[in-house]
Amino acid sequence: MPSLIIDGKEIKADPGEKILWVALRSGIYIPHLCATEGAELPFGGCRLCLVEVEIGGRREMIPACAEPVREQMRVYTQTEKIAKMRRTAFELIMSDHHIDCKNCAKRKTCELIRISSSLKWSLRPKKLRSLVRDLPIDDSHPLFSFDPKKCVKCAKCIRVCQRLENSFLDFAYRGFEMVLTTFDHRPLSSLRCESCLECVKVCPTGALFPKESGGTADG
Amino acid sequence: MEESNQIEEILGRFHPERENLLPVLQEIQEKVGYLSREVMESVAHFFHLPPSEVFSIVTFYNQFRRKPPGRHPVHVCLGTACYLLGGSLILDAFSRELQIKKGDTTEDGNFGLESTACFGCCNVAPVVKINSQIYPKMTPGTVEEVLINLRDKDKKG
Numbered sequence: 268m269p270s271l272i273i274d275g276k277e278i279k280a281d282p283g284e285k286i287l288w289v290a291l292r293s294g295i296y297i298p299h300l301c302a303t304e305g306a307e308l309p310f311g312g313c314r315l316c317l318v319e320v321e322i323g324g325r326r327e328m329i330p331a332c333a334e335p336v337r338e339q340m341r342v343y344t345q346t347e348k349i350a351k352m353r354r355t356a357f358e359l360i361m362s363d364h365h366i367d368c369k370n371c372a373k374r375k376t377c378e379l380i381r382i383s384s385s386l387k388w389s390l391r392p393k394k395l396r397s398l399v400r401d402l403p404i405d406d407s408h409p410l411f412s413f414d415p416k417k418c419v420k421c422a423k424c425i426r427v428c429q430r431l432e433n434s435f436l437d438f439a440y441r442g443f444e445m446v447l448t449t450f451d452h453r454p455l456s457s458l459r460c461e462s463c464l465e466c467v468k469v470c471p472t473g474a475l476f477p478k479e480s481g482g483t484a485d486g
Numbered sequence: 487m488e489e490s491n492q493i494e495e496i497l498g499r500f501h502p503e504r505e506n507l508l509p510v511l512q513e514i515q516e517k518v519g520y521l522s523r524e525v526m527e528s529v530a531h532f533f534h535l536p537p538s539e540v541f542s543i544v545t546f547y548n549q550f551r552r553k554p555p556g557r558h559p560v561h562v563c564l565g566t567a568c569y570l571l572g573g574s575l576i577l578d579a580f581s582r583e584l585q586i587k588k589g590d591t592t593e594d595g596n597f598g599l600e601s602t603a604c605f606g607c608c609n610v611a612p613v614v615k616i617n618s619q620i621y622p623k624m625t626p627g628t629v630e631e632v633l634i635n636l637r638d639k640d641k642k643g
Contacts, residue, residue, distance in 0.1 A: 434536030439545040450530075450537035451523050 271340040280336040285309065287316050287331035290344060297344055298353060298382045300360070300471055301421035302332035309333040310422050314356035315382065319343040328352065357382065358392040363443075364472070365399045365416035366390055371473040378471030379419070402446065407456035411467045411477050418447050418474035424466035435460060447474070492517050493525060502533045507543065511550060520551045548589075548601075556591040556598030558636055560584075561615040565604030568612040572625075576612050577601055579626035583633055596640070597633075 270279045273290050280289040288304050290297050300313035309332045316331040321341040328349070331342075343349070361379070368374045368390075383390050391397070399416055406412035424447070425436045435458045439448045449458060467475045496513050500506040510529060515521055521529075521544055530537040544550045562568075562577040577599075581587060584597050591598040607613055610622030614632070621632055 429536075434538055437536070437538035437542040439542050441546050448538075448541075450541045451526070 269336055269338040269340075271336050271338070271342060273342045274344055283335050285332055286318060286320075286329075286334050286336055286340075286342055289336055290318075290331065290342070295344055296385060297331050298357075298386060299332060300378055300382070300419060301423060303423060303426065303469075306332075306426070310426070313360065313419065313421055315353055315360075317349055317352050317356070319346055319349060353386075354388065355394075357386075357388060358395045360419050361390060361397075362392045362395040363398050363400060363416075364419065365414070366397075367473075371417070372476035372479070373470070373473035377473060398443075400443075405455050406478070407454035408460065408462075409456070409478070410462050411455075411464060411475060413447070413455060413475055414473060415446050415448075416474075417472050419472055420445060420447065421471060423469040423471065424475055427465045427469045431463065431465060433458075433460070436466065489518055493528060497529075497532050504533065504535075507533055507535070507540070511540075511544065515550060520554050522552070526552075551589055551598075551600075553589075553591040553598075554595065557596050557640075558616050559598040559600060561600050561602045561605075563603070563605055563611070563613045563615070564601045565608065565611075567608035568604075571612045573601075573612040575626050576614060576624045576629060579629040580614075580633075583629055596637075 268279050269282055270277055271286075271289070272278070273286070273293070273295055276293070276295075278289055278293045287297055287299060287302055297316045297318065299316040301310045302316060309330070311330045311333045314330060317328050318331045319326045319342070320329050320334065326343070331344075364379070368377070368380065371377065374380065379390065382388070402415040404412055404414045420438065422438070425438070428434055428436050435449055436447060438445050439452075440446060449455065464477065467477055470476070493514055496510060496517065500510055507529070511521060514525060514529070518525070526540045526544060527537050530540040533540075544552065560580055562573060562580060564573045564577065577588065580599055584592050584599060586592055586597070586599055588599055588601055602615075605613055605615055605620060607620055607622070610620075612624050614621040614624050616632070616636065621628075
């Protein structure tokens with residue numbers, strides 16, 4: 268069983284485990300959005316879980332969700348450099364997010380709110396302009412809707428739908444233009460979706476949300 | 487249909503392994519000119535991939551188009567020299583005049599709009615290429631002129 272040192276604390280971990288989950292289990296909070304425990308191929312897209320790891324006497328910035336633990340590995344989760352990088356990553360995520368918590372069905376479970384309050388960051392970006400794209404909501408499905416203006420592109424819904432062997436969702440286009448969508452932008456109701464609502468459950472924000480009349484609405 | 491035969495012929499030459507996906511898409515586009523919804527679906531079926539994933543890949547790369555190229559494909563150069571001399575303004579002007587976005591084709595199928603990187607005539611930047619003819623030193627103002635001339639020619643011819 269390898270043991271590693273996170274912020275000076277010696278912690279035991281299972282071989283091959285990723286830093287993020289070891290830290291969270293031992294009560295060290297690292298913000299994260301796109302990580303899924305046990306994922307074979309970590310997505311590493313949100314950059315919120317960046318930590319510094321000592322490698323050959325140098326410190327390197329690494330996403331904690333993607334880096335497996337090594338014996339006597341030294342990890343730092345609270346440095347000034349990390350705080351800066353994480354803050355920028357968070358601002359980037361929020362800069363194209365339609366902030367409308369009052370009317371948001373997921374406000375009680377929103378991961379963005381959780382991160383911002385635990386790190387005492389404002390939801391609204393301070394250094395970056397807000398550039399929310401003019402994209403339509405798809406509310407064709409009887410049980411849930413998709414609001415691309417609240418999507419943080421964490422790919423969690425893509426992965427869960429893939430795991431259930433449906434794979435209705437994927438990203439399209441790239442860069443700032445990237446959107447989560449279906450094949451040829453077909454409406455959600457036109458898919459052979461079995462309404463398992465797993466995508467709604469894993470969505471960390473209000474992008475995929477249950478309709479008030481049905482499902483597991485809690486907002 | 488001739489087109490579906492062409493596609494079947496191309497697919498017949500490849501194994502349905504993931505690394506062949508891009509070469510297949512490239513070859514189909516070369517033969518047929520674009521990748522229609524139906525083509526993307528049959529390619530997905532051939533490779534046992536979800537159609538959403540093929541759509542994701544086709545939209546990711548600039549080289550793939552999902553609409554027929556149009557009778558007059560407009561290629562706006564965004565290479566370094568053209569870009570510095572306002573190539574993106576020329577692209578915007580075409581986009582405005584034709585009311586289509588980059589990668590699209592007008593409703594009537596007359597014009598397509600693409601951006602490319604360098605035709606090798608940077609000395610007359612910013613340039614536009616339409617039907618293998620180079621239009622040098624473009625300005626947003628001459629965009630309309632170029633389009634009017636092409637439309638006139640179409641009417642006469």
